[in-house]
Amino acid sequence: MDNSEEVREFLTSRRANVTPAQVELPSGPNRRVPGLRRTEVAMLAGVSVEYYSRLERGSLAGASDGVLHALAQALLLNDDERSHLLDLAKAANASPIPSKRRSTKVQNVRPSLQFILDAITGGPAFVRNGRLDILASNALGKAVYADLYESKEATLPGKPMNLARYCFLEPERADRFYPDWGIAADQTVAILRTEAGRDPYDKDLQDLIGELSTRSEAFRARWGIHDVRRHASGMKHFIHPIVGPLDMIFEGTDLVADPGLNLMIYTAEPGTPTAEALSLLASWTATPASSKAPSAETLTKEND
Incomplete structure (x- = not known):
């Protein structure tokens, strides 16, 4: 390579x-x-x-x-x-034989993994790949990311929701969702840069980077800095359109049985406003599992 x-x-x-x-x-x-x-x-x-x-x-x-x-x-x-x-x-040092960039096959989450996600009810949980595609989520994850699931740029026909496309191609939405858009943007680019180094043959990743570089000056400037980041643990800060600020702890782990996929779980410190907000979201989403995220409008009507 x-x-x-x-x-x-x-x-x-x-x-x-x-x-x-x-x-x-x-x-x-x-x-x-x-x-x-x-x-x-x-x-x-x-x-x-x-x-x-x-x-x-x-x-x-x-x-x-x-x-x-x-x-x-x-x-x-x-x-x-x-x-x-x-x-x-x-x-x-890789062999030159597989030098042609390959298109990644559509990644499907195993049913057993979806069962595990659905069993997590205390906090948002989802599975993503290195391109920041969200491939599966529990109900609370869909509620937290409701605005992303409604985004036309982040959710394209036949493709999973992509956090990087949301961040850079829906800047007005993203700026409302992230308390500090600049930090979220820096981290997003650093994760993609890390993945590009780990898997340089991923054509879908290269296509995503090319599109974001073409359409977003903010992405292009950050890409040139060459910062990298492995997203394993830390804090997440969002502003939900219904319940307001969410300050959550997160842990991520690579899935050994599914190379390239990562399980992310968010939670809140007990007794905090975020814990109360997540409980409220959980009560709104306490319905049979659905493949479609509840919209902000739906959550508002259910709260009236």
Whole structure:
């Protein structure tokens, strides 16, 4: 896989993010580049300047794990960035035989997995892939994301709802839903960038990135930053059109039996306004499971 451009831009951007002071090197006058010089990175990683220059030109093929980890340490990469670097090296060392980008088959969630989602009643739960397609959800998940399910850009005929399309192609809706749209946008792009490094042959992912880059200047600017993120745990903040602010804890886990899929579960700290809001949403959705999300209008009528 020729991912030399991706490698070059990632390493260059990470080098620019590290100041000499962060690695206990003198700043010195007349520095012509932001961050570290190539010579400084090479010294910190314990490799020759020529070898590091070759790596930064995009040639990760053949780089040993020891070199990659030394490079990650020299550039002060966090865990997500380190994993991304290893993914890029894996792609660079892959056999050239499957170099043609492949279109991903339609991913169907196993019935047993849907049963498990439906059994989770205390918080929103859903299954997504690396492209941020939501493939299945429980009733409370559909209620929380009701506005997304109504979005024309996020839910295209014959395709699952996509969080990235909602965020960047429905900016007015997304700005109302996310208390800080900028943070949500940054995280969305970083997740897609991580997935692109992990699975560079996914044609559907490349098509999505191409469309978003063409149609959204905000996406295009963030894509060039090369930030990465593995979405495993943390906090989610939404503004629901009916129950208002939702501040939820989330945990995500990869599904071993379904490579490429991730199970996400949200919950709220007991006794908080968010816990009360989720209980209210749960009471509205306490009906037989439906494949269609309740609309904000429906929830409003049921509350009257």
